[in-house]
Amino acid sequence: MDLIIQLISHFVTTFFHTIIDVIPIASIIFGFQYFVIRKKIPNLKRVLAGFFYVIIGLALFLQGLEDALFPIGKMMAAQLTDPHFILHTTAEIQQGMEIHWSKYYWVYIFAFTIGFSTTIAEPSLLAVAIKANEVSGGTIGIWGLRIAVAIGVAFGISLGSWRIVTGLPLHWFIISGYVIVIFQTLYSPKMIIALAYDSGGVTTSTVTVPIVAALGLGLATNVAGRSPLLDGFGLIAFASLFPIISVLAYAQLSEWYGKRNKKKEALEIESK
């Protein structure tokens, strides 16, 4: 019974918080609609109902995350980065030895899998994937895009964790990432470029950020020589750069594959 009362009161608070978050956006939209465009919104009732669903959905979603996923995700991030877990014995810790970066392998695996799975669940990515599928006339699959982005985030976060462990400067990675993006842009199908750039920004919203931030904080706190204030940053930057690379790569691969198949077909026809 207590649990239910607690749940309901928590939901009411989250619901009001979500409404407050949505108010500026809603007032901009309706303000411009009535004072600048001066036209009635088509299907006003439907649109309002849609807004209502979005708010309810977001509130439920956020509360569920806060109750279920974030506490355990944060706890796991802290446990996995704890020297006691990594070395198994206290003797080694007392010697004050520096831990070799390869000993953190569970952290990298966790970073990869949690990055992948939280990106798949990210609502704004789904929204963009739905639109891209619609606009491209089905050429870009919803799942194809989501998986390509998720692989990029997964790779980015594990690389970012490795960077925190080794203490290499953040900007080296980001600048090399940019160089890769520039080369890929030159050789990618034009259609995908804008979408690929966008997929960098959409990955890091509601689900991914809190867990990834907890991972960064855990690493920066527990690895010797890192400061949580300075080195805890940077994972989000990785998570928003690498999806651009993976989406461009996905487009290049599918174009290359398509060309190869066409060549094969042409050869087969010729040989006949």
Place this chain on the structure above:
Amino acid sequence: MKKALLQFLKTMLSSARDLAPIALVIAFFQIFVLQQPIPNFEAMVIGSIFVVVGLTFFIYGLEMGLFPIGESMAFSFARKGNVAWLLIFAFALGFGTTVAEPALIAVTKKAARIAAQGGVIEVTDAAIKQYALGLKFTVAISVGLAAVIGVLRIIKGWPIQWLILGGYALVVMMTTIAPKEIIGIAYDSGGVTTSTITVPLMTALGIGLASSIKGRNPMLDGFGLIALASLSPMIFVMGYGMLY
């Protein structure tokens, strides 16, 4: 009515499928790697149900409300042909959605603490608050400007890659001269500005504009607003760090 309910159930099923990987990862690590029981199992199950139902409602409302209004506004602006108002709208949307973003507020607070530690500002509550507030408005203005540039790009048909690659060049140059402490925050601030409600709206706006302006292709020109909105804060935050 029956059809709507069926549709709802279908969406819910796919939401559950979207969430399953997270549950699997957590269960695997908890049981096999950390070898600990899952704490608060009951709360976790209830929370997961909330997430699934919430995601379902969100997607449902997205296609009913957010997408249509974003597109219908883009159409109306394009038909009116009033570019100035369209740009003001883009700025307001970018600025308004960012200034209220909880993730951004958290990041600016952290950044202010770092600045205080590094001796950039005085270690008083007032100074820290002022720094955080200034940073928040800097980011919000940068996102607003990014939306303006993005909309102009769609109208004029500039290729997105020149804007983005030019932005990258600027980021790289500024990285070499910006104070070291601000770089990490600047890089991250690009990612945190684009929230769950901003993304669908901006996407709908861009695609709506690109499909209603002659000679624009929604696939080539419709996307790119989010990319600009996540690039410009990096530049502005580094600039803020340099000027402060």
